[in-house]
Amino acid sequence: MQSLQISHYTLTSALGRGVAAHWEALQNERSGLRACDFDTCDLPAWIGRVDGVEDEKLNGAWSAHDGRNNRLAHIGLQQDGFAEAVLAARERYGAERIGVFLGTSTSGIYQTELAFRHRVPETGELPADFTYRHSQNCYSVGDFVRGYLGLQGPALVVSTACSSSAKVFATASRYIASGLCDAAVVGGVDSLCLTTLYGFSSLQLVSPQPCRPADVDRNGISIGEAAGFALLEKAQDAEAIQLLGYGESSDAYHMSSPDPEGKGAALAMQQALDKAGLNPQDIGYVNLHGTATPANDLSEGRAVAHIFGDDVPCSSTKGWTGHALGAAGITETVICALAVEHGFLPRSLNTTRLDPDIPNRILMESLNSPIEAALTNSFGFGGSNCSLVIGRRRGGAA
């Protein structure tokens, strides 16, 4: 495929606001997880919460969009000069030539949860100030980001659970290749809510401790939240980090459990390599989906070994950020971009005893090692899989 330049990127997660905060946390072994202190949730869980979202209301023209998810989007857009970079691209291409393709799983459902807690006693109606369109509807964050950045190109929000903000890179590639736009703002925003905390708990998938990917005693996820964005353009700068390939597949197995053999996962990884025109040995680091549930890490491990053998350095970074669900894809794409840029491969944080049944070279210590390309996996409920290859194109732009 025609690779796309990732001209600018930014990430806000439990590790902090902006790329530098993430780099600092990875260098200093600082996890973003804490015992659950979200809303009135009393579950025994650890979460990756972004500090201060509660206090940063959207005002003025954006007050109708106010809510945790769009606040997090707004905070994310302010970091790393991202909004300014998009405005400069808008000058170059024109507002109508830049698409907006974002991922979320639960959008602004937290506002709906609050509205249901405050129904009008006599009638059962939801409070007058609750707007469905600008909070819970999946497209709310797409509408906010497109409007806030003054863009007028095509836009949509992908919602395929935990693969959402990886799949938007594939969508943007196809839109740009087809000539529907010249550049795209991609990424994802997902924020803490009671639906996911109690929902994943009902499936017994939440760990009472900080999550431990690939550990023999792993017992579930730690839910996080994040907002991350990238500006994609046709490759011009040979030194820029690029999206080299993407792969998408379906498990066709079960709604909430992965195929134990990881067949769909392997398909996505192979397709991403094929699109990139790379061999497995060209990949220097695999950022695993690695949710730290017993089923995911085993099936993914088998799929990774099937494609890569047992030698490629691998880690899940969920122990650092928590599982940002619909924002996991962009979170880990940014971590892969950092890995390529700095030659730094982060370790599997919180993992103490490796599961001997997982046939991968899991990084127990972070590694300084220059790499050309990294692959990141994002898998979601409904058996939705997406793999991305991020790196530099050897010999310059393809």
Place this chain on the structure above:
Amino acid sequence: MSEMMIGVKAIGMAAPGLPSWAEAQAVLRGESPYHAEELPRYAPSLLPSNERRRTTPVGRLAFQSAEEAIGVVNGEASHLASVFASSGGDTDIVCKICTALATEERLVSPTNFHNSVHNAAAGYWSIATGSHGASTSLSAYDGSYVAGLLEAAVLALGEDVDVLLVGYDVQVSEPLHDKRPIDDPFTSALILTADIENAPWRLRLSLSHEGDETVMENAALEALRQNNPSARALPLLQVLAAPQGGAVSLPGVDGLYLNIQIERAQD
């Protein structure tokens, strides 16, 4: 803006008074009167019984148009990529979960939770058809159908694979209905192909900032079109049902229109 050509191989639909594409065509051509009769409960034939029990009205609605379209191209379902476009997904489940979360016990049903994802219908579809292909579930509020059609077209053209596009939205129940007043279910399905030479219909798609949104002449169908975001597909379906081609303009996200010229292959 650039133009895209895409073929349509098969069509399915379901809405009150339009229970299938086979039955809807005469109504859309104006040959039969439109009576908005309630859709009978649909039992998806492709789902195994244990999965059928777990699907919700939203999933069954999506399956209704998808299964009709698939019936036309018998046997190809597992090779198709898919795009599932819905403005709101499963608002009933959202209401159930939020009601549960407003109680002291906060007991969320695990089945409700896994059915709450926007890609639930797509997940059931891949299980039912054994399809390992790419599948995208998306929303663009009232522009969801256009976003789905564009996503399906660039997927078919870019990956050279036939793509099932399903647009679907169900009626919203109280208390959320007050905030999102959708009264009737609507779904349609197209199978899109890059092989335009052999397709019975060809669509020429172009995005524009200027458009004259096509409306339905029949007042009841126009009310349906305006009420349910997935029913924004109605003008396109009407021309697909016509003996000759035509042109329509469908609304996308704020300020964008998708202009579509429809050509029918010569028999």
